[in-house]
Amino acid sequence: MRKIDQSFSVPFRYQVLFTEGLFKSDNTCLVDTITAGHSPRPPKILVVVDQGVQEHHPLLLADIKRYGKQHQDRFQLIDEILVVPGGEPAKNDPKLVDTILEAVEAHGIDRHSYVLAIGGGAVLDMVGYAASIAHRGVRLVRVPTTVLSQNDSGIGVKNGINFFGKKNFLGAFDPPFAVINDAHFLLTLDDRDWxxxxxxxxxxxxxxxxxxxxxxxxxxxxxxxxxxxxxxxxxxxxxxxxAEHIRGGDPFEKxxxxxxxxxxxxxxxxxxxxxxxxxxxxxxxxxxxxxxxxxxxxxxxxxxxxxxxxxxxxxxxxxxxxxxxxxxxxxxxxxxxxxxxxxxxxxxxxxxxxxxxxxxxxxxxxxxxxxxxxxxxxxxxxxxxxxxxxxxxxxxxxx
Amino acid sequence: MRKIDQSFSVPFRYQVLFTEGLFKSDNTCLVDTITAGHSPRPPKILVVVDQGVQEHHPLLLADIKRYGKQHQDRFQLIDEILVVPGGEPAKNDPKLVDTILEAVEAHGIDRHSYVLAIGGGAVLDMVGYAASIAHRGVRLVRVPTTVLSQNDSGIGVKNGINFFGKKNFLGAFDPPFAVINDAHFLLTLDDRDWxxxxxxxxxxxxxxxxxxxxxxxxxxxxxxxxxxxxxxxxxxxxxxxxAEHIRGGDPFEKxxxxxxxxxxxxxxxxxxxxxxxxxxxxxxxxxxxxxxxxxxxxxxxxxxxxxxxxxxxxxxxxxxxxxxxxxxxxxxxxxxxxxxxxxxxxxxxxxxxxxxxxxxxxxxxxxxxxxxxxxxxxxxxxxxxxxxxxxxxxxxxxx
The missing domain is CATH 1.20.1090.10 (Dehydroquinate synthase-like - alpha domain)
Known part of the structure; x- marks a missing residue:
């Protein structure tokens, strides 16, 4: 019997950056990160924000838009910033995935463009899943806003939503392009989330x-x-x-x-x-x-x-x-x-x-x-x- | 600024096997392939068949069931064999993905179980996509039945469906567990597909x-x-x-x-x-x-x-x-x-x-x-x- 033995390794590389005040005018962490991706033209960024985060940071959307304007020669911020419900409900409503996909399609987000997800672990999981299935994966930058997502889920390789009432039934192993942990978001966590x-x-x-x-x-x-x-x-x-564990182990859990x-x-x-x-x-x-x-x-x-x-x-x-x-x-x-x-x-x-x-x-x-x-x-x-x-x-x- | 540089490689390995008469009683290619996966108990297999293939091979479903019975000590064939429309329509109807996912859920197909997809490239793409998002990826064995899928798409790492009227808008890079090319299926192709x-x-x-x-x-x-x-x-x-090209190149098209x-x-x-x-x-x-x-x-x-x-x-x-x-x-x-x-x-x-x-x-x-x-x-x-x-x-x- 003829056969072909196929075998190869796929390299993945990303940084987990720690900063404070991501959208301050003198903070170049984000713009430096996304322009390090060697896109031939200023890349597009579609931003998705956890509603809970937005409520605790009423100036956030304005700050993002100001930052986008400030750096408009280096990247193109998509005007429409999506705000989605936070917490587990984000993973229970497949329509939210469709909303992200519709925006990816409408704004021509391609594999060299970025989706920037700002929120707790559930929102990052859901947005990450949408980003991983669109065009077989557009670039995802995660901005985890809770202790849990900054020290654990936000830095890993898993994305997913709940389906058939089962946790993470749908999902993908797909490492992010980068993770940016902004300590500023921790200040407004309630005691339970802290x-x-x-x-x-x-x-x-x-x-x-x-x-x-x-x-x-x-x-x-x-x-x-x-x-x-x-x-x-x-x-x-x-x-x-x-991160060490993922690196040294079985990242895609075979x-x-x-x-x-x-x-x-x-x-x-x-x-x-x-x-x-x-x-x-x-x-x-x-x-x-x-x-x-x-x-x-x-x-x-x-x-x-x-x-x-x-x-x-x-x-x-x-x-x-x-x-x-x-x-x-x-x-x-x-x-x-x-x-x-x-x-x-x-x-x-x-x-x-x-x-x-x-x-x-x-x-x-x-x-x-x-x-x-x-x-x-x-x-x-x-x-x-x-x-x-x-x-x-x-x-x-x-x- | 503190940062963590994350970098790792994920190894992938699969065989492309060439056989004739996959479900004949003396052909152990399939049973050997799926029991080489080190499952601790006889693994489950969910079979999905391209309707066009089924029509040209009216005995196929019976042959599969007989093969399952013959080897029931080595794997557990899920009784319900799914038959899905073939050709591009398979990729245009997201409900078909849901049908596969429902069967995965109903029959407890897990990451150590198999989905066996028998069909042309479009069916393989669609079933592969469903398999790649269920539980972040259950094992997929592709049985391509056309010249095109046997020599090209069926042996690669892409899965996907059309969405928003765009070809392959949704998809995943996810290598199969194995590919089995059965020459017998080529006999019934019409001249255009041949x-x-x-x-x-x-x-x-x-x-x-x-x-x-x-x-x-x-x-x-x-x-x-x-x-x-x-x-x-x-x-x-x-x-x-x-296969050589995928191996030597950029398999996930970064x-x-x-x-x-x-x-x-x-x-x-x-x-x-x-x-x-x-x-x-x-x-x-x-x-x-x-x-x-x-x-x-x-x-x-x-x-x-x-x-x-x-x-x-x-x-x-x-x-x-x-x-x-x-x-x-x-x-x-x-x-x-x-x-x-x-x-x-x-x-x-x-x-x-x-x-x-x-x-x-x-x-x-x-x-x-x-x-x-x-x-x-x-x-x-x-x-x-x-x-x-x-x-x-x-x-x-x-x-």
Whole structure:
């Protein structure tokens, strides 16, 4: 039998830039980034803004237009700036993808033009998906505006929307052209969003970097008190660890393993079970707490270490428990049992179930099954710790 | 300013296999291919068939089901085999993509499961697009059934559909898991489809391989007479040259250059202007004829060489000319002028116009502009050659 063995590698390269005041007249970060793309003529930019961001920054659209005018010899800002709903609803309405595509078509955005997406992770995911399927991919510059998107999702290679009621059912692996993290946007986050993103830093520290975990512990009270400098440091280090992981691993997830999803099997399910009342980072904090207790009960992680993790999560002001955790715990075949999240997690990746657990702070280990009885015990322990906390005076000190 | 320089390469590997009688009980090509994917459990396969293929092969669905039953310990054939309209309409109806996605969802096709697409290039493009966006990409096995898809599109990395009336407006670069070329499907092609695919072989020979061009010349009369063996040889060599090109070049087309699209700027436009009455390969044959004449008139290509190309195209039975070529030739701003195809070609890739021309048989050269007056002269020359042919007795010998 004749055959052709085809094999090649596709190189990807992009920068994650950290700045403040992206559209200030003396800030050339954006214009330098998009004109480094070797377009023969001033490239077009179509801007899409998260409605929540626009509401907190009423001058943003005017600033963008002023910036466009200032640099009109170097790029062509499309007049029509699109404003789209933020948060999970952005990923639940496929019509928003059509809106982006219509603008791409109407304004002649081609593969050498740019879509600039400004917003939280959900908006970036949705706009990124539209950009990745238009002309098989127009250039995407992400401007993440939340802690979570600046330190995690915004710097990665995934784009997508929810479909058939399933999270990220439609999507594409497609690295951005560039990511610009503007610290200025963090100032207007509400406390929940400020805090939520730190869950991803705890996660990546636990599986990869004990020193970073200690930094998170040292700075927890300051960060909970909205101190900007440690937050920026934490975002940078977390982004760096995520970027390293993508670089060294399996960026397009051909295998069954997804080490960065420590704590996420329960988190995804809890988000869904609470109708996204629980934000992603809040759910991840609970998922981490659950999986460190499980790691301890299974004999992998010593008691002192798991209690340090619980203490850090509490100090940052996260809840450890939601009632949904106990729903149908003994009936894991029910759709509203958190334990079903394990099977859904396996399904999304396909292949074999692969779950990250913790052996010591800074070192994760992958396993291929979890014991239902031990998960139930972990949830009970979590509830107990959560109740103890509620009656403890420490709470007042920490939050 | 702090920054992270992200850079990595994603490796892709797949085989293009050549077989006959894919679903015969003693043919293990398919079952071996999909079980080489290291799935921990027998993988699922969802099959999608081009309606045109099904009509020419009334036993196909039964054969597939029998094959699935025979190998049920090694893979799980999804009972519901989808049959979708073939040809360009497959790419014009986004509902077909939804149909595939619904089946992916309903049958729990995950990233370690397979979608097997059997059909011509349009069906493969459409099904491939659905497979590439579901779960950010489920595994796609393409079974191209036409000469054109076996020697060109079916072995490449592009998937897509038409949208907003624009060809391939939506799509993704996503290499298949495997490609299986079954020569048996060629037997039932009508003469136009049998012939049309050879245009891509002429194209790739002209820009890359003089020896292959000579082979095409030697075997032209036999191929025009539907001789199977030279056709299979030509498909193999053409596929090999395309695969080599993808491997050595810019698989995801980050740049502005697309050397394999020799003759295609006019071809795409002629397909559109004739409402796809002209098949892709037929349009490419005319586009090649046009661009070799242009190459000659511009002084790049000698007369003997360009006449050899014209003769080969004629011997194979292609038309050299369609009346649409002369529509609004002097008004290239009009939508129905073939010359507008140049700008549309530039737009789709973005960036700078890049057109392949021929310097000698087997050697292409890229240019960044074309002279409108010279294009018009080339079209006039093409019409003249076409008329000369119609009055020539050779026609009777060749076709």
């Amino acid at each position: 805090r939520a993103g730190i869950a991803e830093a705890i996660k990546v520290a636990l599986i990869k970097d004990a020193a970073f975990f200690e930094q998170l512990e040292r700075e927890a009270v300051a960060v909970a008190g909205r101190s900007m400098e440690p937050m920026q440091d934490q975002i940078f280090r977390c982004a760096e660890l995520h 295998g069954s393993s997804r080490p960065l999803d420590f704590g996420h099997w329960a988190a995804h399910k809890l988000e869904q079970m609470t109708n996204f009342e629980l934000r992603h980072g809040e759910a991840v904090a609970i998922g981490i707490a659950l999986d460190v207790i499980y790691s301890h009960l299974e004999g992998r992680l010593d008691e002192a270490s798991y209690l340090r993790v619980i203490r850090l999560i509490e100090t940052l002001g996260f809840s450890l428990f939601v009632p949904e955790l106990k729903q149908n715990l003994r009936n894991p075949e029910k759709l509203d049992s958190v334990i079903r999240g394990l099977e859904e997690f396996r399904e999304h990746l396909g292949g074999e179930l692969t779950i990250m657990l913790i052996e010591e702070i800074g070192r994760g280990v992958e396993v291929h099954e979890m014991d239902t009885e031990l998960i139930i015990q972990s949830i009970e322990k979590l509830e107990e710790l959560s109740k103890a906390r509620k009656t403890s005076p420490e709470k007042l000190i920490h939050t | 012939r049309a695919g050879i245009a891509e072989a002429i194209k790739v020979a002209l820009i890359k391989d003089a020896a292959f061009f000579e082979q095409l010349e030697r075997e032209a009369v036999a191929v025009a007479g539907r001789s199977m063996e030279p056709m299979q040889d030509q498909i193999f060599r053409c596929a090999e040259l395309h 740049g502005s250059s697309r050397p394999l699209d020799f003759g295609h700027w006019a071809a795409h436009k002629l397909e559109q202007m004739t409402n796809f009455e002209l098949r892709h390969g037929e349009a490419v044959a005319i586009g090649i004829a046009l661009d070799v004449i242009y190459s000659h008139l511009e002084g790049r290509l000698d007369e003997a060489s360009y006449l050899r190309v014209i003769r080969l195209i004629e011997t194979l039975g292609f038309s050299l000319f369609v009346p649409e070529l002369k529509q609004n030739l002097r008004n290239p701003e009009k939508l129905d002028s073939v010359i507008r195809g140049l700008e549309e070609f530039r737009e789709h890739l973005g960036g700078e116009l890049t057109i392949m021309l021929i310097e000698e048989i087997g050697r292409g050269v890229e240019v960044h502009e074309m002279d409108t007056e010279l294009i018009i002269q080339s079209i006039e020359k093409l019409e003249e050659l076409s008329k000369a042919r119609k009055t020539s007795p050779e026609k009777l010998i060749h076709t």
